[in-house]
Amino acid sequence: MNAGFLPMPARIVAIEPLDRDHRLFSLRPAQPFDLRPGQFVEITIPGVGAFPVSACAPVAAGLLTSCIRRAGRVTEALFQLESGALLGVRGPFGNGFPVETFYGSDPLLIAGGLGIAPLRALLHALLAIPERVGRITLLYGTREPGALLFREELAGLAATGRIDLRLSVDFAEELSLEEWGVACEVGLVNDLLRAVTFDPARTVAALCGPPGLYRCLIEELARAGIPPQRIFATLERRMRCGIGECCHCVTGGVFLCREGPVFSLDRLRSMEGAI
Ligand SMILES: Cc1cc2nc3c(=O)[nH]c(=O)nc-3n(C[C@H](O)[C@H](O)[C@H](O)COP(=O)(O)OP(=O)(O)OC[C@H]3O[C@@H](n4cnc5c(N)ncnc54)[C@H](O)[C@@H]3O)c2cc1C
Ligand code: FES
Structure with missing residues (x-):
């Protein structure tokens, strides 16, 4: 291109x-x-x-x-x-997710709102190499049930055991998700993370969502024992040129469009204002 x-x-x-x-x-x-x-x-x-x-x-x-x-x-x-x-x-x-880092791991994908879009691309890339990755878990939260994107597809992947899918919505008067055969909690994605079990030594995590989501979850993943260099977040900030010319995306002295938008937690910790 x-x-x-x-x-x-x-x-x-x-x-x-x-x-x-x-x-x-x-x-x-x-x-x-x-x-x-x-x-x-x-x-x-x-x-x-x-x-x-x-x-x-x-x-x-x-x-x-x-x-x-x-x-x-x-x-x-x-x-x-x-x-x-x-x-x-x-x-x-930009750089994209380092798919090879997921080889031999149990991928843990965490999406909030439209953050499901790039994570769905990663999910499909991982599903295409079942011999290289272990159990895939997807935690996905939105404001309300109608905002859950790709729900039939995700429910189908969960029903055939290809992913462990946990859904949450911030608000719901009535939850009518049984038709998809997937449990959906009323609460935050944080609650899904606390309820799921994973082996931190085998886990590589990827997050995408509004800043509020990864701000509170990313360090929680580290506290759970996942090494910071195996926790990745994609930063979808304002971008214009995409090639390091306009300076719109500069955060903590880093051009997000060129060096990111995907960063590991150990790198994010050194970038002022990134999380
Ligand atoms: C790396 C990257 C990947 C993205 N991927 C997707 C995607 O897969 N699907 C998608 O729909 N959108 C994605 N976006 C966001 C998308 O670029 C914006 O929604 C778009 O620029 C809005 O343009 P607009 O002229 O229609 O709206 P504008 O009039 O420019 O903005 C409308 C509203 O959206 C807010 N906004 C604009 N850009 C952003 C942003 N980057 N982050 C948060 N809020 C913003 C503005 O503050 C305003 O409130 C991505 C952004 C980045 C940087
Ligand atoms: S988007 Fe222009 S410098 Fe990054």
Whole structure:
């Protein structure tokens, strides 16, 4: 793809609504490309602007698939487009999750809200190498039941024993999740972490979600005995250029777009203002 300033043309080949404010967009860039889970691209809507986004699935058959929330001006313009429309894409940018670090481990993935998007890409990358990884646990929390994304798919993976799935919602008047056959707690993701058992010596953890989520969970994972160099979080801060030119993303003296957005806890501890 194009990792410089000039976007490459990419066509929207499919749009799948997930709920009112989230859609799955499949894009076909003009040239073949690859994207590791956790890396990101800049999508440009001609005449409107650009925004950074990660992939929510490994690249397959030349398709970039992203789960996008209608958040503001540029994403709203994207939601007005239909299949067949042309966009621009720049990237891939950033480092992504070090998938090899998960070899021989029991992966523990923790997602809050839209943080499920890059973690779903990591999840699928790990599911594709069952001989290399042990038991996969996914803890995933949202505000309310309707905001749980990919629920049928995740419930299917749990039902066939491919992942240990624990869900939580902050608020719910009535929980009607039995139809998916997955337990869902009313509470915070922190409560899910306290309820799950894992062997810290075998665990590699990955987190993505709002800053409030990883701020309180990341050190809790370390206190549970997981070495800080085996705990990873992706920092989705404001990013513009993606290539270390605009300084929008600089945190604690580090260009998140170039050196991140995925960092291990031992690195995060040395970056002022990162957590
Ligand atoms: C590395 C990275 C990966 C991302 N992956 C995804 C993804 O997979 N799916 C997705 O929907 N979005 C993702 N985002 C967030 C996405 O870039 C923003 O939602 C988008 O820029 C909003 O653009 P806009 O012009 O529509 O809204 P704006 O008008 O720019 O913003 C709308 C609202 O969103 C807030 N906002 C904008 N950018 C961010 C941000 N980075 N973090 C927190 N709040 C923000 C603004 O403060 C404002 O309140 C990612 C961001 C980064 C940096
Ligand atoms: S996004 Fe421009 S320097 Fe990082």
